[in-house]
Amino acid sequence: MKTDTEAGLKLLVIDDESQNLGLIESALEQQELEIITAADPEVGLALFLEQRPQIVLLDLMMPKISGMSLLEQILATDPATEVILMTGYYTAESAVEAIRKGAADYLTKPLDIRALADRISKLIAERRLRRLALDLDQKLVNAFQLEGIVGRSPLIMDVFATIRRIAPHFRTVLLTGDTGTGKELAARALHRLSPASGKPMAICNCSALVETLFESELFGYVRGAFTGAAHDKIGLFEYAHQGTVFLDEIGDMPLAGQAKLLRVLQNQEVQRVGSPVLRKVDVRVIAATNRDLRALVQEHKFREDLYYRLSMTEISLPKLADRKEDLPLLQRYFVENFSMQYGRHISGITRRAQALLARYHWPGNVRELENVLGNACMMVEGSVIDAKDLPPHLRKVPERSDDNQLLSMEDVQGRHLLRVLEQVGGDKSRAAEVLGIARSTLYNMLARIAPPEKAKMHLLP
Ligand SMILES: Nc1ncnc2c1ncn2[C@@H]1O[C@H](COP(=O)(O)OP(=O)(O)OP(=O)(O)O)[C@@H](O)[C@H]1O
Ligand SMILES: [Mg+2]
Incomplete structure (x- = not known):
């Protein structure tokens, strides 16, 4: 703009x-x-x-x-x-x-x-x-964000309120939500707003850990505990003493590890592999998952007791599709960030491109929006992002701008007709064929939509 x-x-x-x-x-x-x-x-x-x-x-x-x-x-x-x-x-x-x-x-x-x-x-x-x-x-953008989580919809404002409320007190929190909804961002916000903010935050991606390494990674080991253990090593829990441990993708944690984790949560004590000594640790634990833990419990892949312990305080991150009111703000935020990052002056997004972003269902949530805008900011030739700078699958989503409007049957038919006509490149015979109506009917309808004597069409809503 x-x-x-x-x-x-x-x-x-x-x-x-x-x-x-x-x-x-x-x-x-x-x-x-x-x-x-x-x-x-x-x-x-x-x-x-x-x-x-x-x-x-x-x-x-x-x-x-x-x-x-x-x-x-x-x-x-x-x-x-x-x-x-x-x-x-x-x-x-x-x-x-x-x-x-x-x-x-x-x-x-x-x-x-x-x-x-x-x-x-x-x-x-x-x-x-x-x-x-x-x-x-x-x-x-400045007013409506919490520690880098941007949004102003009632759903995200609820999340902000919960984070603010529990950050000073929590011992364990479960963050749930689909991929890309901002669980890691929320975890960092919780840590930063907690009394432990000056202490370390250790992150463990449970899906990336082989079962055998799990215990030594989280709790450490002593020299000689297993072949290759040449010296003592502390685990993430001891490293994050007085701080926070973030267990990402907790749904992928092996059952044996779950049992040990539960013990640590209950007793606030860890035991390095190969050592009989119990060490006190003071850590807050944040777990996150995009899987349905309750279903995993039913399938006996996740311990029920651990599930209850974690889900006592649960924050659920809403899908982007359920809070599209946040799109303009998020767009602005990302375009600004990427302009700065790429050292370019990009002043905004055209209405056509905004309409496409609003129409899309965002299965990858905010991460997908971030990627789409990142690419657009890199590819755009001028200073404004237009529809052509967006990926083809976004351009293919059918228009549903009629959703919130009260339209007569005639209006709907007229719009549909124009849409079909557009898709067949203006070929009226082909359009009539697609619509299953006679050519003469199509001409009559066209004349009603745009009477030739004062044909005036508002082509954009
Ligand atoms: N509300 C938001 N405001 C600004 N950026 C956001 C927001 N939500 C997510 N992001 C950005 O989107 C990307 C994905 O977020 P994050 O890694 O927190 O998602 P996630 O829920 O952990 O996803 P996954 O389940 O795939 O790990 C990050 O780059 C993050 O900065
Ligand atoms: Mg994540």
Whole structure:
């Protein structure tokens, strides 16, 4: 998004009919806009590149370069530009093509001057709101985070509250949640907000440990305990004395290890392998898993007593799909971080790209979002992340923007028709075939959606 000042908004009109240029200029003179005009499309493109207007009004039929190819060039240069196409010859195909290419609107000539002025003032208002929202987001990112866990949804705020409440007191905590929901982040937050924050935090990934090494890793060993034990070694529990042990992927801990762990939790004592001595340790234990421990208990793969001991204090991290309200904030946070990391100036994400992010179901949760945005920040050519910078599987998710709107059957049919038409590249016969209706019905429906005499479509919600 451009950081245009309110006074700095520019609108470029490109139309080979010069009387139209005058007409538009006078229609928009009330608005807080600097208006630039060009009667020649090549001059228009040069002006665009030089002046970088935020809004472009573009005639579709011009000599030398067509409006459609200008649209492409403009959006390739700056995808955040709002381009409105104008044409004297409305066809559903060209409207659909314009949607696909990313036009903000499509107006027919002769221009309805009042409607045009109205549309432009709405665009200006939208841009201002969006900029306000961006500034606000920046403040929110600072306000709505706990030790690097970013979010403002009621679900994540509950997590923050629980972490704050138990951090000063806990002895054991179980963190559950799907992959990428932030369990490790939550574990670090718990440690940092606990009285043990100045002491070490030892991390053990239970799924990476071979069963035979498990005990010596956690509890240590003495010289000669087994072949290769050339000297004494302390385990993670002793290392983290007065601090915290984080047992990640606890669902993968072998049963023998579980029994020993339970004893340590009960007695706060460890025994190095090969030594008869019991040593007192003062540790907080955080365990995490993305598996269903209760089911593992049923299958006798996880000790029931250990499960009850751990789950007395459980914090469950919500899926990203259940808290999509956090997306704008998380996007802002990651884009900022990656811009800094890659030493690039990336100012935001286009509406089209945001819509794709909002539509996706995020099975990999926040980690997946982080990866997607990390890649986008690395690949993006300009300063704004657009739909093309996102991976193909995100672009393929079907649009469900109708979800929260109250629509009539006719609206739904109309939108579906346009969508099908878009997918078949504007081929009406093919679209009629796909929809299972007669071509004449399709024409009638199209005429109802966009009556040719005042065809005006808002191509983006
Ligand atoms: N709410 C959040 N705000 C900011 N970053 C987050 C948030 N949640 C997760 N992340 C980031 O997403 C990535 C994955 O988080 P984390 O490693 O804590 O997930 P996990 O729940 O432990 O996943 P797994 O079960 O796969 O180990 C990390 O880079 C983390 O920084
Ligand atoms: Mg993890």
